[in-house]
Amino acid sequence: MKPVSIVEGQMAPLPDANIDTDQIIPKQFLKGVKRTGLGPNLFYNWAHDVEGEREPAFVLNRPEYAEASVLVAGPNFGCGSSREHAVWSLHDAGFDAILAPSFGPILENNCYQNGLLPVVLSEEDAAKFAELATDPANSVTIDLPAQQVSSGDFTATFDIDPHVKQRLLNGWDQVDITLQSVADIEAYESSRPRFMPALG
């Protein structure tokens, strides 16, 4: 995972509440065996009409948002299914961070695993950034070490789990971290109840 520290770029507003992962990446794109190449299918049903033609009115299709790298979303963004394809497609489409009042619980974890920064803001702050994002000329800076987001002269702070923050700043892989505790895992295993099920 690449380290994440400062994210700077253009915002794109998508502030509806409860945008679920079925919208972010519809099921027909879950049939692959790779993590790559999903960007063009991001929000497919909103970005394309039934004939597969691009919907020019959809915010992410508008030329003035072509460079957007920070999505400003509503509460419970990414609720629903566990499909990590949602995060892979956002990342592949050029997004490095999402600002929202809250996230679907599995999506939030999936973001951390991929170095996509989910920034949890208050409802008011998120609404302010959504408003700022309606002007494509406005850019945003997310400073992870300082836990601050700013656009123009508006600045908000955010909380993040210190452990996750360390991991993102250093680009550490969670499996590598956990494998440092292999002795603890072995110790636990030796005392596990023998009646728990096992296969094979």
Place this chain on the structure above:
Amino acid sequence: MTRPQTMLDKVWDDHVVRSAPGEPDLLYVDMHLIHEVTSPQAFESLSLAGRRVRRPELCMATVDHGIPTVGRELGIRDPQSKRQIEALEQNCAEHGITLFGVDDLRQGIVHIIGPEQGLTQPGMVIVCGDSHTSTHGAFGALAIGIGTSEVGHVLATQTLPRHKPGSLAITVDGDLPLGVTAKDIILGIIREIGVNGGYETVIEYRGSTIAGLSMAGRMTVCNMSIEAGATAGMIAPDETTFAYLEGKPYVPTGAMWDEMVAFWQTIPSDGDAVFDREVAIDAAALAPFVSWGINPAQVVEITGRVPSPDSFDDPRERDGAARALDYMDLEAGTAMTDIGIDRVFFGSCTNARIEDLRAGAEVIRGRTVHPDVDAMVVPGSGLVKLQAEEEGLDRIYKEAGFEWRDAGCSMCLAMNDDILSPGERCASTSNRNFEGRQGRGGRTHLVSPQMAVAAALAGHFVDIREWQ
């Protein structure tokens, strides 16, 4: 004196491998359930890093999401789904993981077959790369849905790092009115607390109504915990749980069984345990529900009407309702019983167990599916299908005009050919009425099995309580 503990506290504490201040706890995973859609990239990462599966005997895999439910004997036609299924077969063979594959009678929806095989037991930590892993909480297990990277993490380490969520007790008391099912309980709960109401919590469902449910009903309730935004849902194990598990293939017998039951009896929350938040629901106030919108909190009693967006005070709910009515092509004020349907999907990990199929068949009583409706029944597993056939339920459904399919997720997420056409309206026993979930432009109404079958026969939603 030790502090009284919730069931979550007990199961959590039992599984902490490592705990350090400021860090998530490292939890041991007792059972890792795997399916074809969210696992290939996890196995790929494992191979790229040169790692092995730490405990293959604590993994169980099956194929459910993309598998066809008809014509399987001809092979999997969709080349991409075929490749995914082959990838799982290869990964399981390479790592020594037990797979209930395409030709295995025990194949089925992962959340149906775990319990069916007795691999889901009280007091366990269970994970799966699937949000409806919450289903397994019905046994008093802590069951958490995870993404593909975390699937890879569990494969490599048999652990999951997590901060402990808060606790939310939802107490449902009283006798269930006639015609009101476990599905209606959970839809009623989600309407009450909202699609985000369980955020960063584990819900414990309790009270006399919950205790009175069969394991099938409890699984239906826990299944949709994720639809309330919760990390997991749990129900205390009791005699109903033990009776369900006794004799299941992976449940030991004899002295070991006694030892297990003694352990399971320690799992329920202590009587004086304190929850972070509590919600009380009166069972007598519940009714058969139908969803009218595009999230599972947008439901109304069958006797109700499609609400007007203006009836919501919260501006977000108002906007959400307006968007939903537009997508669903519904007029505010329409009686739910006046809504006609084109399709019926009876299946999914929410409602495709044998008890569901029996309850649906009861409704038929010699009637036939309305000529304008296409209806299908997709049993949750090969074994559910077999059992239903032994009981003659397949004949009842087929004679009424329902299609009788092979087990899989099917039109719950419509990754295979079981899919709504744009504009089609469907009564569905599944868990998600999201836009396009069952097919682009398709309109999903969530209901109980009984309500779905009644709608299939009538061609529109009907109040099951009056219809019997």
